[in-house]
Amino acid sequence: NAGVTQTPKFRILKIGQSMTLQCTQDMNHNYMYWYRQDPGMGLKLIYYSVGAGITDKGEVPNGYNVSRSTTEDFPLRLELAAPSQTSVYFCASRLGAEEAFFGQGTRLTVV
Amino acid sequence: AQSVTQPDIHITVSEGASLELRCNYSYGATPYLFWYVQSPGQGLQLLLKYFSGDTLVQGIKGFEAEFKRSQSSFNLRKPSVHWSDAAEYFCALHSGTYKYIFGTGTRLKVLA
Numbered sequence: 001n002a003g004v005t006q007t008p009k010f011r012i013l014k015i016g017q018s019m020t021l022q023c024t025q026d027m028n029h030n031y032m033y034w035y036r037q038d039p040g041m042g043l044k045l046i047y048y049s050v051g052a053g054i055t056d057k058g059e060v061p062n063g064y065n066v067s068r069s070t071t072e073d074f075p076l077r078l079e080l081a082a083p084s085q086t087s088v089y090f091c092a093s094r095l096g097a098e099e100a101f102f103g104q105g106t107r108l109t110v111v
Numbered sequence: 112a113q114s115v116t117q118p119d120i121h122i123t124v125s126e127g128a129s130l131e132l133r134c135n136y137s138y139g140a141t142p143y144l145f146w147y148v149q150s151p152g153q154g155l156q157l158l159l160k161y162f163s164g165d166t167l168v169q170g171i172k173g174f175e176a177e178f179k180r181s182q183s184s185f186n187l188r189k190p191s192v193h194w195s196d197a198a199e200y201f202c203a204l205h206s207g208t209y210k211y212i213f214g215t216g217t218r219l220k221v222l223a
Contacts, residue, residue, distance in 0.1 A: 004154075031209060040120065042201065042215035050209050090154060097162070097207045099145055102154040 002026050006091050006103035013081040013110045021076040021106050023091030029101070031094040032074040033058075034066065036087040037105075043090065049074055081110045113138045115202050117214035124192050125222045132187040132217050134202030142204040144185045146176055149199045149216075158200075161185060172196070197221045 007022045025032065030051045035043040045058030049068040063085055065077040074093075078085060088107050094100040114137040124130055136142060143162050147155040159170025166178040176187045185202060202214040 031211075033211065035213075040215065043213045045211075048209055056209075092155075092211075094211065097143060097205075099157050099160050100203075100211055102147075102156075104154045105152075 004091055004093055004101050004103040006089075006106050008106060009104065010107050011109070013078075013108065015081060015083065015110060017081050018077070018079050019081070019108075021078070021089055021091075021108075023074045023076065023103060024072050025074075025091075025093040025101070026072065027093060027095065027101065028071060029093035029095045030071070031100075032068065033092040033094075033100065034064070034074070034076045035090045035092065036060065037090060038087050046076065046089075078108075083110050086110045113142070113204065113206060113210060113212050115204055115212050115214040117200075117202055117217050119217045120215070121218050121220065123220040123222060126194050127191050130187075130189045130192045130196070130219070132200050132202075132219070134185045134187065134214060136183050136185065136202075136204050138183075138204060138206060140206070141180065142206055144176075144178060145203045146170065146174070146185075146187045147201045147203060148172075149201065151198070155201060158187070192219075192221055194221045194223060 004025045032049045034046040044060045047066040049055045091103045092100040116135045145160045146158040149155050158174050161178045199216045199218045201216045205211045
């Protein structure tokens with residue numbers, strides 16, 4: 001099993017550009033999450049999904065969108081990138097009551 | 112409301128010294144509790160977890176944690192710290208629903 005795979009690992013965007021952060025898991029997990037991590041702020045939940053076709057907002061959803069067309073994939077879309085979206089993004093997945101597994105992260109800089 | 116508090120933002124210990132990282136939670140029932148470690152530039156790796164049963168849980172890399180219901184705490188301990196333990200540590204909980212809540216993390220520095 002590859003676990004949770006995120007691409008790309010690094011990206012620099014210009015203000016106003018759009019991009020999609022990819023996340024794939026091969027563990028047949030039902031829950032999937034997107035977090036952003038800023039220095040000293042811990043992890044903030046952006047969006048989550050409890051299964052294919054079901055998504056919902058977390059604490060900081062503004063400026064982002066997600067979809068979950070399959071169990072495996074949970075892409076995060078940034079529209080009209082802003083400097084405030086400079087962060088490290090983590091995708092995670094979980095099965096039932098078990099622990100979450102994390103990807104290696106995507107370091108995004110918006111300039 | 113559910114919450115996780117890690118009161119120490121930074122902790123510095125000497126190599127070979129013991130370590131205790133604090134975690135307090137707020138939840139109406141017994142939550143599922145976790146400790147994760149994040150090395151620089153890496154994702155989060157699970158150290159240990161508590162679901163029920165024995166309140167002292169053993170994890171990887173020589174870490175252990177004790178669940179104390181009366182104090183709403185789940186502190187992480189290690190008897191002898193190694194330089195490679197320098198990292199950021201996160202405590203987390205979930206109640207079995209979608210919510211997976213993290214503390215703000217404790218950054219550990221190890222002095223040679």
